[in-house]
Amino acid sequence: MPTGSMDQRLLVQALADGELDAASALALEQRMAGDAALAAEQARIVALKSAVARLPRPEVSDQFKARIAGLVPPPAAAPAIQASPRRLALHDWRGDWRALAASIAVTAVVASGSTYLATRTATAPDRLISELASSQQRSLLAASPVDVASSDRHTVKPWLDAKVGLSPPTVDLSKDGYSLVGGRIEVIGGRPLPALVYRLRKHLITVIAAPQGTGAALPAGAADLSADGFSLVRWSDGTFTYWAISNIGRAELDDFAAHFRAAAAAE
Amino acid sequence: MLSSKPPAERFGEVVLPHLADALALARWLTGNTSDAEDVLQEACLRAYAGIDTYAGGNARAWFLTIVRNVAYTWLAKNRPRALLASGDLADLDELAAGQTNTDDPDGPEAAMIAKADVAALEAAILHLQPPFREVVVLRDINGFGYRDIAAMLNLPLGTVMSRLSRARRLLMMQLGATDEGG
Numbered sequence: 005m006p007t008g009s010m011d012q013r014l015l016v017q018a019l020a021d022g023e024l025d026a027a028s029a030l031a032l033e034q035r036m037a038g039d040a041a042l043a044a045e046q047a048r049i050v051a052l053k054s055a056v057a058r059l060p061r062p063e064v065s066d067q068f069k070a071r072i073a074g075l076v077p078p079p080a081a082a083p084a085i086q087a088s089p090r091r092l093a094l095h096d097w098r099g100d101w102r103a104l105a106a107s108i109a110v111t112a113v114v115a116s117g118s119t120y121l122a123t124r125t126a127t128a129p130d131r132l133i134s135e136l137a138s139s140q141q142r143s144l145l146a147a148s149p150v151d152v153a154s155s156d157r158h159t160v161k162p163w164l165d166a167k168v169g170l171s172p173p174t175v176d177l178s179k180d181g182y183s184l185v186g187g188r189i190e191v192i193g194g195r196p197l198p199a200l201v202y203r204l205r206k207h208l209i210t211v212i213a214a215p216q217g218t219g220a221a222l223p224a225g226a227a228d229l230s231a232d233g234f235s236l237v238r239w240s241d242g243t244f245t246y247w248a249i250s251n252i253g254r255a256e257l258d259d260f261a262a263h264f265r266a267a268a269a270a271e
Numbered sequence: 272m273l274s275s276k277p278p279a280e281r282f283g284e285v286v287l288p289h290l291a292d293a294l295a296l297a298r299w300l301t302g303n304t305s306d307a308e309d310v311l312q313e314a315c316l317r318a319y320a321g322i323d324t325y326a327g328g329n330a331r332a333w334f335l336t337i338v339r340n341v342a343y344t345w346l347a348k349n350r351p352r353a354l355l356a357s358g359d360l361a362d363l364d365e366l367a368a369g370q371t372n373t374d375d376p377d378g379p380e381a382a383m384i385a386k387a388d389v390a391a392l393e394a395a396i397l398h399l400q401p402p403f404r405e406v407v408v409l410r411d412i413n414g415f416g417y418r419d420i421a422a423m424l425n426l427p428l429g430t431v432m433s434r435l436s437r438a439r440r441l442l443m444m445q446l447g448a449t450d451e452g453g
Contacts, residue, residue: 021435048378050381159317
């Protein structure tokens with residue numbers, strides 16, 4: 005009975021897995037008593053189950069527990085300001101970030117030079133730029149450039165909204181070649197601000213958004229604030245002022261800004 | 272509806288108790304602990320972001336379903352070849368359902384299976400195609416019942432049972448062959 009034998013095997017398996025009710029189990033046990041093949045199958049399944057159950061399990065290391073604990077704010081903390089912007093900083097990211105590591109290391113060195121330049125001439129708007137530069141530098145030095153890693157804008161936007169109560173347009177630019185890496189919180193001028201991180205080839209582009217009216221008056225068009233080594237472009241859309249920072253060239257960053265503005269306007 | 276508790280607290284109650292179980296699942300799906308940790312971290316972020324979608328019930332099944340889905344996304348991105356082998360699942364299930372008719376009806380002796388060494392068994396499990404591997408892991412490592420597994424994988428109960436049977440059959444044959452070879 006070929007089909008019957010399959011059914012019987014599933015039944016024997018269900019018995020071994022404790023999935024049979026008492027009446028069916030009893031009936032099957034009685035049948036197995038007179039059927040050596042069925043009894044042997046049952047013994048094999050039981051032997052396999054216990055061998056698999058005995059396999060060593062990976063330990064959840066303390067380091068990993070700390071890494072997970074760092075993903076969420078401590079329960080007691082007030083939801084707002086103590087944004088701990090670099091919670092993931094020490095975590096050992098692999099996988100997706102491996103590919104980024106090389107470019108990050110190079111950028112960090114270049115960016116530190118420009119930070120020095122920016123800091124040296126610290127007038128008010130320059131101080132803002134230097135803060136932006138050093139935040140970008142910190143994010144590049146950190147093992148992960150984002151606090152919430154997701155290519156799904158519907159994940160990133162609510163995350164930012166929950167963290168800082170601000171959610172700039174989180175646009176999908178994948179068709180233009182910029183993939184969303186995630187979001188993070190930046191503290192600029194003492195205020196936590198949402199930051200979006202996109203990737204172009206192996207380069208990261210950070211977009212920091214500040215609600216308008218809270219900073220210096222800005223021209224409506226994109227302004228080039230690039231220092232040597234990295235590019236910084238600023239624009240505003242009437243609601244937010246944006247800074248895009250990256251180690252890609254000015255022209256490419258302008259391109260990105262144009263795509264971002266077009267997509268944000270279409271939202 | 273939002274729970275009255277803050278998300279971080281719910282995360283602590285719903286997700287954190289199941290990290291070890293989740294790590295075990297992720298390791299079997301990715302093949303090693305360090306990749307499993309990356310998958311688990313991403314799964315924790317998703318679980319945290321979506322903690323409001325947890326509507327009570329089996330928290331372990333809820334979280335491990337996220338882990339499983341993140342693991343497949345991760346595999347698709349980082350090891351597409353590991354998933355390619357899966358082929359058409361309908362064919363696999365047909366194969367699983369029909370296999371007893373063509374396979375050798377007897378497996379190795381239960382005693383031989385019982386004394387299989389850890390490395391051989393681990394290798395045999397990793398050798399299974401993901402749809403078969405996951406049912407064995409969810410059943411015998413994570414200890415879920417058939418109905419939980421069917422719900423987690425969104426499969427009919429019968430498919431879970433036949434995949435599990437097929438997976439175990441393959442493991443038994445592998446262990447029997449290893450033993451004869453060694």
